[in-house]
Amino acid sequence: MISFDNFKAEGRSPVYLQIISFVKRGVAAGSIVDGDELPSRRMLSALLGINPNTVQKAFAQLEREGLIWSGTGAKSYMTISPKRLELLREELLRDDVMLLISSLKQSGISREEALELISSNWDREEEEDPEGEEL
Amino acid sequence: MISFDNFKAEGRSPVYLQIISFVKRGVAAGSIVDGDELPSRRMLSALLGINPNTVQKAFAQLEREGLIWSGTGAKSYMTISPKRLELLREELLRDDVMLLISSLKQSGISREEALELISSNWDREEEEDPEGEEL
């Protein structure tokens, strides 16, 4: 059974997209594998404190993308081919990296400065300050 | 006069937040300096193809944060103290880097792999595929 214990909705992105992203990252990281059973829509919505329809929206899209198998009345399972896994990894990493590079470039720093920033901040603890930008 | 030629709204973030971010990044990068004149709400909205109220919402928040001076009937100008500039730089860079690190860690890759990814993708050209994740 796939665990959503580490899932925490945050940021401005719609929750259903965050669920999709959480599952995909789990797949890419190997913590979610082919054949894994998913929690039911109702169970997960209760666990996350959100509406069942929001979970359904996420799962439905994952099913449309071929990562989930669902049937009326039956439990849902992950269906991940090796090729699909490889593509997923590439997509996620590429998106992350390009997003950062785009931001850093806009801030006018060099590649070397960027590398130093990543390296020195890697083991930094997560802090609060969820929104920020005031004053 | 501050140029918004390189501004392009994209992603799921509200447009007014993207405008705020664009201005702040310009300040951090040095392309926007203290005393610079801002385009009028109407001009900019026409240029960006968005509603004047959306620009106003962005400028109003920047004024609340003390980065912009506005007066009824008058043009608007940037007001950036050296200290404010320094704080802004730190904030933006920190946010960018922590965002990426959080994502990459979730994808289960190491610090060394992360550094290699940044380095090898730095000079990569921006591509299309704005949404993605299909199939």
Next chain:
DNA sequence: TCAACTGTATTATTGCACTAATACGCTTTT
């Protein structure tokens, strides 16, 4: 069998980002 679950579907409502159309009063320019 039958109760308890499952996925799926429908309709209504709320909140927010954004658009749209004005209006008012001030500043600047001629």
Next chain:
DNA sequence: AAAAGCGTATTAGTGCAATAATACAGTTGA
């Protein structure tokens, strides 16, 4: 002074994310 441009404010409407309350049909386990 007068026109043009400015910041500011108000009101209304749209689209989407999310909530809420059901309902129905299929699967599963006691």
